[in-house]
Amino acid sequence: MMAEMPNYRPETLAVRAGQERSQFGEHSEALYLTSSFVFKSAAQAAKRFSGEEEGNVYARFSNPTVTMFEERLAALEGAEDCVATASGMSAIMAAVLAHLKQGDHIVASNSLFGATVQLFNNILSRTGITTTFVSHTDPAAWEAAIRPETKLFFLETPSNPLTEIADIRRLVEIAHAKGILVAVDNCFCTPILQRPLDLGADLVIHSATKFLDGQGRVLGGAVCGARKLTEEVFKYLRTAGPTLSAFNAWVLLKGLETLKLRVEAQSANAAQLASWLEAHPKVARVFYPGLPSHPQHELAKTQQKSGGAIVAFEVKGSREQAWTVVDNCRLLSITANLGDTKTTITHPASTTHGRISPEARAAAGINEGLLRIAVGLEAVEDLQADLERGLSQI
Numbered sequence: 001m002m003a004e005m006p007n008y009r010p011e012t013l014a015v016r017a018g019q020e021r022s023q024f025g026e027h028s029e030a031l032y033l034t035s036s037f038v039f040k041s042a043a044q045a046a047k048r049f050s051g052e053e054e055g056n057v058y059a060r061f062s063n064p065t066v067t068m069f070e071e072r073l074a075a076l077e078g079a080e081d082c083v084a085t086a087s088g089m090s091a092i093m094a095a096v097l098a099h100l101k102q103g104d105h106i107v108a109s110n111s112l113f114g115a116t117v118q119l120f121n122n123i124l125s126r127t128g129i130t131t132t133f134v135s136h137t138d139p140a141a142w143e144a145a146i147r148p149e150t151k152l153f154f155l156e157t158p159s160n161p162l163t164e165i166a167d168i169r170r171l172v173e174i175a176h177a178k179g180i181l182v183a184v185d186n187c188f189c190t191p192i193l194q195r196p197l198d199l200g201a202d203l204v205i206h207s208a209t210k211f212l213d214g215q216g217r218v219l220g221g222a223v224c225g226a227r228k229l230t231e232e233v234f235k236y237l238r239t240a241g242p243t244l245s246a247f248n249a250w251v252l253l254k255g256l257e258t259l260k261l262r263v264e265a266q267s268a269n270a271a272q273l274a275s276w277l278e279a280h281p282k283v284a285r286v287f288y289p290g291l292p293s294h295p296q297h298e299l300a301k302t303q304q305k306s307g308g309a310i311v312a313f314e315v316k317g318s319r320e321q322a323w324t325v326v327d328n329c330r331l332l333s334i335t336a337n338l339g340d341t342k343t344t345i346t347h348p349a350s351t352t353h354g355r356i357s358p359e360a361r362a363a364a365g366i367n368e369g370l371l372r373i374a375v376g377l378e379a380v381e382d383l384q385a386d387l388e389r390g391l392s393q394i
């Protein structure tokens with residue numbers, strides 16, 4: 001499918017890439033709810049199982065609706081291939097276990113999504129894969145952490161929740177000089193704002209649960225990259241089993257169609273909200289890559305198209321004051337999800353990052369007064385009024 005649409009722009013790829021019509025000529029993508037596929041003969045069954053003939057066998061391996069989603073996302077990321085997974089976490093698990101083995105080592109950012117830190121520290125460590133966490137923003141620290149057994153750099157930019165920017169080009173340079181793979185969790189930007197493969201990264205990882213769905217309906221994940229790398233992810237997946245369901249793939253295909261419109265509109269709202277918060281007397285600090293006050297504002301401009309839809313800010317005070325803002329919201333949803341058309345608000349220190357030790361949290365700069373907003377499509381004025389109710393009580 002990619003070969004047939006090499007020069008189309010993202011808007012076009014988002015609605016067209018990957019579609020395979022059946023004999024019925026359906027206009028919208030079909031949802032194939034079937035766990036297995038029927039063969040014409042014993043000989044065909046044998047060929048399909050051995051891989052001699054391409055085609056579907058069993059939905060743990062492939063499903064036409066899932067394939068359409070994979071091809072559409074690959075087109076948007078500029079990737080040769082994409083493998084869909086049941087969730088963002090299973091995408092990370094699959095990417096790591098497909099390429100690393102016992103004794104291997106990961107260098108990762110110290111400001112990753114909370115569950116990713118848990119996965120590396122508490123689960124992958126049991127398989128003998130160890131991780132060193134280093135400063136997200138200091139390439140020299142990544143270089144210094146490399147060991148002979150280092151196989152992977154893992155990062156997420158902008159980071160969650162502080163929206164720190166890692167220099168993808170520089171980290172790729174350091175890693176590739178030593179034959180190390182670079183995986184970027186592109187959840188916050190989506191391919192609409194940032195395409196890590198264009199900057200030299202080897203693998204792009206998604207929690208499709210976030211912006212790709214964008215309407216808070218389903219879980220999903222994906223790993224994109226060169227086929228020689230995704231093939232290994234596919235082999236892991238077809239055996240270990242955390243594949244994306246056909247229904248979720250169908251929802252996500254429809255989500256991708258409006259991805260550009262949503263991400264751009266949500267980012268524009270976020271930029272407005274960030275400026276308003278920065279000028280607010282009850283706000284100590286705002287973290288938003290689109291603001292000139294952001295420490296990596298200039299770097300952000302070289303690798304992402306806008307500041308994105310996630311804004312973090314510290315209220316003047318601590319947990320009590322932060323919770324006052326949260327508890328006075330009537331419009332903003334109190335939920336940890338992000339990337340939704342409905343704006344959400346989270347207190348990271350007591351939720352998404354609550355299982356991390358207080359020392360590690362402090363080291364990552366996540367203090368008790370911090371709040372994270374994932375901006376949706378509501379009118380900015382209505383969001384401001386909702387936040388003002390709590391802020392005025394601090």
Ligand SMILES: *Cc1c(COP(=O)(O)O)cnc(C)c1O
Binds near residue numbers: 088089116188
């Ligand atoms: C949510 C999230 C994940 C995990 O995705 P799930 O779909 O919830 O498993 C991974 N990385 C980032 C940056 C996320 O925000």
